[in-house]
Amino acid sequence: MSPDVAPAPAKKRKSIKEISPIDVYKFLPRTNCGECREANCMAFATRLVNGELLLADCPPLHTTEYQASYDELSHFLAPPVRTVTIGTGNHAINIGGKYVLQRHDFTYHNPTPIAVDVHDLMPETELLDRIRHIEQFSYNYIGRTLTLNAIAVRSVSGDPTTFGNAVRTITRASRYPLILCTLDPVVMAAGLAEAKEHHPLMYAATEANWKEMADLALSYKVPLAIFAPNDLALLRSLTKTLIASGIKDLVLDPGTFADEGLPETIANFTSIRAAACKQFDDLFGFPLLGVPLTVWAGGELSEDVLKWREALTASMLLSRYADLLIMHSLDGWVLLPQLIWRFNLYTDPRKPVSVEAGVRTFGRPDTRSPVLITTNYALTYFTVESDIKTANLDCYLIVVDTGGLSVESAVAGRYFTADAIAAALESNAVTGLVNHTTLIIPGLAARLSGETEEATGWKILVGPKDSSGISQFLRERWPPET
Known part of the structure; x- marks a missing residue:
């Protein structure tokens, strides 16, 4: 068997970047049946092209009626690497x-x-x-x-x-x-x-x-x-x-x-x-x-x-x-x-790794316990979580939806703002958790302290830039002087 040294001829096909939702939509049932749990077939086509859904998520495509369309789409959307x-x-x-x-x-x-x-x-x-x-x-x-x-x-x-x-x-x-x-x-x-x-x-x-x-x-x-x-x-x-x-x-x-x-x-x-x-x-x-x-x-x-x-x-x-x-x-x-x-x-570069926004409870906090706040970037959150758990702290942590951005990036991009902090305090009913109005913000968000006090009416303490310093910070600064 002699080695085949001639390059294979290029196929006349589109790369995934050149495929548009319209290209896919024309092969779909276009009944907007909702079985894929999307609003309509165009929404399904868009998510299919973005790699967020699979052909298997459209049940009608797997019926005899649409077999030809399924075969076309399977070839059309097949990755270059099997x-x-x-x-x-x-x-x-x-x-x-x-x-x-x-x-x-x-x-x-x-x-x-x-x-x-x-x-x-x-x-x-x-x-x-x-x-x-x-x-x-x-x-x-x-x-x-x-x-x-x-x-x-x-x-x-x-x-x-x-x-x-x-x-x-x-x-x-x-x-x-x-x-x-x-x-x-x-x-x-x-x-x-x-x-x-x-x-x-x-x-x-x-x-x-x-x-x-x-x-x-x-x-x-x-x-x-x-x-x-x-x-x-x-x-x-x-x-x-x-x-x-x-x-x-x-x-x-x-x-x-x-x-x-x-x-x-x-x-x-x-x-x-x-x-x-x-x-x-x-x-x-x-x-x-x-x-x-x-x-x-x-x-x-x-x-x-x-x-x-x-x-x-x-x-x-x-x-x-x-x-x-x-x-x-x-x-x-x-x-x-x-x-x-x-x-x-293998993390999707279009979607930062994030966690769900909301209030997290650590230890056994009471109405006098500290309230901290951070962003919903996964690496930031889990680092803070680990440091809080390691120190065996009793506290509340508010996680703000910043689109998966870290504290510094979210502050620079105006995703982590005084208004966003105020909205998080209100939507999570934090006033019902504690009998004080003191909030600890990350050190990397220090520049927001003044405007956050104005937007929330809470007293703002600027915490450490690194969450590993939270334990010492609370020993020295909590409870705050009245």
Whole structure:
């Protein structure tokens, strides 16, 4: 099989940025039935184009009458990067499904799942213990629980029976999605036989084994990863061949090379994603798999250095289009940066992360307790919340709707104003909670103190700029002098 080096012809199709609600509206039932819970079909079309709703949210489209329209819209709105599902049930993960190269153009969908490896020569107790750590690894970040997502099972033994036994042990202990890692089709068949109900990802088909791996993928109806290290022409050729074989769910691995090879790795990932999103290259329109785990194959003796290299490689791959990662280290300082960066990278840039406005109660406040106020930017709120809880304070906290902006930004943008504070005090009936009229505002909103006193009739205390200082501030300034 010779590599196919010719670039794929560009499709005559629109990018998501060029699709208007009118383009979608003409394919909808246009009955304004309300089953989608939108005011009318045009409102539904607008939210569909913005990525806020799915075709599944329009029940009439799924009837025989509108089958042709559904098929047209499915093709019309299909992302340049195909969505591939791994696993089943509540833990199933979707990878790919990307519409744009740059996040600010639209938004990224399907946050990159992170898999951690195990291997088939681990003693059963060690294997089960590692699985438990993978499943229990979590971190609460601005009100969201960040977790790991999958288990990559590596065949180190090269023995089908050993690999099959390890996969069986894992499937009995966990419902997490699996990535079965071996280049030997016989070993892969043994793993698939034990995980056939779990819809695992096969990793990987190569130039040497693609025919046998393709047969297995078709037989078990599971997705297949293609591995062509640092050879994009071969990767395209294998993709074309496997599509012709009848496989639709593919994952592409152009190779992950750490240290001196990292720039070329990033260049390959970028070239593939650019071809898919800008040229609509169907052969590169599949999810990308990054393997920071490869740093452990180096000769470095220090584990800390290897962990640092793995963390660096993972962060770079997250930033440059990896749709799935396989990692090794379970250290918090290696994984937490990836989980937090993933969360921020996949936050819709058009919608700041916010919390609901209103009054929060901490501890057991009474009518003499302090009243504080902040904005509804999630990072601001959860930081303040954490500091209040850590200090075991009894108080009320008013959260003002500032459109998800932080205190400083909301003050500068005139979202956090004296009038907004006055409205929040009134709408939340704060005068019924306490028998005083003293309000503590953030230090970053100090310039609002005078006009807020005029707008509210309350006495304003300017609190610390950093919420970590709230505890000391209250010890020194509360209750206020009358």
